[in-house]
Amino acid sequence: MPDSKQLPVERAKLYARIMLGITTLFLPISIFDWANIQSQINFYVAIVHGLLIVGYMFLLKPGNFYPLTLVLHIASSITVAVVNHNIGGFVSYNFAIICIELMGIGFILGRARWIITATAISIIIHLIAIINEITLFWSFSDPNSLIMMSVNDNYKYLAIVSQTILLLGTGAIITILTHVINQREYELEQSRQAMQQRSDELAALAIRLETSNQQLVSTETTLRQTVDALTVAALPVGDDVVVLPLIGGFDIQRAKAVEDSLLSYIHEQRANTLILDLTSVLVASDSLLTMLERIIQGAKLLGTRVILAGLQPEVAPMMVQLKLNRQTVLSAPTLAAALELR
Known part of the structure; x- marks a missing residue:
């Protein structure tokens, strides 16, 4: 049976490999349109993010599992925000991806307080990206290609509030699901331990019965020999x-x-x-x-x-x-x- 402490680490490494594969998808897109400054930014951001994922897989251990996984979540969220922002139309691309990334990282973390922390990180980075898209504080994109720049203020506020609520709901759903899963795993582990204990008790009883049987056979043989000698x-x-x-x-x-x-x-x-x-x-x-x-x-x-x-x-x-x-x-x-x- 796998080590209970090592199993989440293996799942996290599998998740990291999936994220690494997704990150590499940005590279050919950037290379094909290399003359565009946004594509160059996307290329370098993807390279940095890929190196962070590789480092994460090598450094990940049961002792640093939770904080290091949150660092990866921060890096992934920033990468999604920066790359999609430079592609153009932040709201239309980023929100679905950041929700999917939050779901994946939430199931890997598996504990309520860490999922809540990851949800808060996703909301903060998402809001910062939206505010940046509204104010163009930092951007290499054409303002005319950005959705948040081409809609009225009511839509902007609605997007901020609604997407924040959706991210909170995503975090809550993941927290509830992981709690149910963890509870079932705990009950299964308790049942397994009870069965193992029962199995050990039966094995010990079988050994005692075998020993007693051997003693009875020996006693019977001795008694038979004694009776035969007397009779x-x-x-x-x-x-x-x-x-x-x-x-x-x-x-x-x-x-x-x-x-x-x-x-x-x-x-x-x-x-x-x-x-x-x-x-x-x-x-x-x-x-x-x-x-x-x-x-x-x-x-x-x-x-x-x-x-x-x-x-x-x-x-x-x-x-x-x-x-x-x-x-x-x-x-x-x-x-x-x-x-x-x-």
Whole structure:
């Protein structure tokens, strides 16, 4: 996003380039009629004004924006007055141009007090030019070609008053429009800052949620490892008997961990009997049934007899799916009864 202080400067430089282009239009007109003293004056005035505009563009900075822009406005207003006065017919040419120049500079300045100052400058220079045209205090033009010299006094006074009022109205309109624009820009900036703040808050919240999620995942992993360590540990009973208490639910991951650790433990202990204590198992999930089937088959291959202890009534019907061989797999109502069968 552009710097809020630099943006008016860039707009002012664009305005200055437009003014420089308009000023250069006076040069070919003056050159084509160089024998006329008025054309020579217009040429030199345009050159001076062009140099002032170039200097303005190089010197313009946020720190000197307003006073330097007013200096350019003074120079532009004087240039318009002098050039049009020498062309002939000041009132017919100058007023429209000075109003347009005031509108452009007003929108660049953008603040009420500076627009009021620019309007006052335009009125003063315009009145001085009109008075000069009436009195011919300074002029290279033919008096017969000047409108203000060829009309009655009532028209002259009407022109002074009416054009002054129109310049005041132009300044007032620009002031109101720029106030509305500035207010809208301020509201938009406030909305943008609120949205940015909200975005920052959401980003911070997302980071906190991500951190909390990572902590929860880490905690869950630790708890799972702890539970697995507590609930899948086989217990040796005597020299050749191993008891495995099965507690809680079994998903695929946990069932695989029980199966791998148990078969390795049986092999290490050279156990002849494996007692699977199902007292705490209340629901026989597919993962549990698959695990029991694989453990029983693996134990048989290792030459170990399997005894199911504490089988609950809710689980017993589902154990039928395993199609257990009653000669190799025994069952007992309690762990104590299973120990007596070993």
